[in-house]
Amino acid sequence: METMDSMDHQQKHQLRAADGEGDQDQEEETTLDWRGRPSDPSKHGGMRAASFVLGLQAFEIMGIAAVGNNLITYVINEMHFSLSKAANTVTNFVGTIFLLALLGGFLSDSYLGCFWTILIFGFIELSGFILLSVQAHLPQLKPPKCDMLGIPAVGQQPCVEAKGFKALIFFVALYLVAMGSGCVKPNMIAHGADQFNPNNPKQAKRLTSYFNAAYFAFSLGELVALTVLVWVQTHSGMDVGFGVSAAAMATGLISLVSGTLYYRNKRPRGSIxxxxxxxxxxxxxxxxxxxxxxxxxxxxxxxxxxxxxxxxxxxxxxxxxxxxxxxxxxxxxxxxxxxxxxxxxQVKTLLSVIPIFACTIVFNTILAQLQTFSVQQGRTMDAHITASFAIPPASLQAIPYLLLILLVPLYDRLLVPFARRFTGHESGIPPLRRIGTGLFLATFSMVAAALMERKRRDASNSGQVISIFWITPQFLIFGLSEMFTAVGLIEFFYKQSLRGMQSFLTAMTYCSYSFGFYLSSVLVAVVNKVTSSGSGRSRGWLKDNNLNKDRLDLFYWLLGVLSFLNFLNYLFWSRWFSSSSTTRTSLNCVRWG
Structure with a gap:
């Protein structure tokens, strides 16, 4: 991957020159303050303005992560969905969030601008959290209680899956959250990045620091969601947990509005x-x-x-x-x-980044497993630290974010300046190389998961219960992988776009999450069909709703193989991107076509 990013900056500045962004003064004229007047570099933009957006990002991810990462527990225990249906409900929900990011990017670049898109859809997301909390609180909006085996509690009706009006309320609330979060996510990143002038060398370096800071805010929000908020859900009820998510989102919107006087706002440019x-x-x-x-x-x-x-x-x-x-x-x-x-x-850029985008889909399919099946693994293990305190299974996902809160500042302050001396790249490690590193590490996350699941299954079938901490390596490895891939992908896509399409191209990175989670649902169904019809068994690898009978370890090995093949595929396309995007230096007349 030596030449992956060698042409990015030359081409980027040439394109900006052709579109009127060749000097710093012209760049400033394309941004407006809150009154619609040209922004003032001494008053608007910079890390001060971006910090308000980072506050929104931390609180928004805090709210959505607390719902998404523990949603499988809610739909199984409260909605009484089967394990496979519950897993697909979660992956489809998360997939829809990221697919709708394209809508948010389009509306922002074309008509509304980042700020108003975030504000409008932020309130839609908030309304979804409130409706989820109301349903979780009112017994008449949920099916009767029963235990995990489907045996009715004393005085209750037999355990049945939520259907009809109760299911409608649940899915309306869930997809209000999905619509709001999906349209907010790409615009948070783009609006924060818009606070920096990439044609100013100092601000270009700060832009790289902003992307790292955005991931730090993301990790901080995830950590709080997976520890404090999941603990609240476990001990105070899902209704209180969803209510806290609503409060977190409201706080994030307050943070966004508080920075209104300091923002540089880019004009929407009509249909992109x-x-x-x-x-x-x-x-x-x-x-x-x-x-x-x-x-x-x-x-x-x-x-x-x-x-x-x-x-x-x-x-x-x-x-x-x-x-x-x-x-x-x-x-x-x-x-x-x-x-x-x-x-x-610009059209060439859009076409050339599609293969890079496609190579991250399998990566996000792996992420889907950590938010579904791995949580269910934790439920079958000994989660006690002391006799009186047990770790909620969903909180396992906080482990990599705890590590990343320590690593991201060190990466930005130590590794990036050190790497700049050797690469000459303002990001230290060029984005394409950073993505490739993350994709390579993701394979080992599934190898660790497969080995651990085999150990857990054998122990459980022999009457033993192993510690929940055996599951931590797969989360740690994937967290490190995500630090490279996720940040590299967002920075790569944002810097590829010309003026007026930053939000939309940033939204494409979130679509990778969407397709990854949808692929997870398809892969589960295909694996079940193939392994049940071709192996002589009556049921497939993931059909028993019982991890001690299912073969989740084989499913993880399959994902590990797919991940490694995907990494090799990425190496090919990243080199193709570098060669196909090379600028022609000769201007001699050549007859062609």
Missing amino acids: FTPIAQVFTAAILKRNLAVHRCQDNLRNSTKANGGNLSLSEGFRFLDKACMRTQDEAKAKESPWRLCTVAQVE
């Missing part, structure tokens, strides 16, 4: 899909034309600094969209027949 459609339309209309590729034939942006932008090597069939024909040189330019070089390069 129209310029993309124009490039494809123009390229298709000119598909049969033979044109000369030379600088005089290119249509640069009207704001270009000298018109010196060259086209990159990848997806050359799109180049015709920005090349003039003799007729277009004489007639009025139509944006559906003649596009700017910046437009073409």
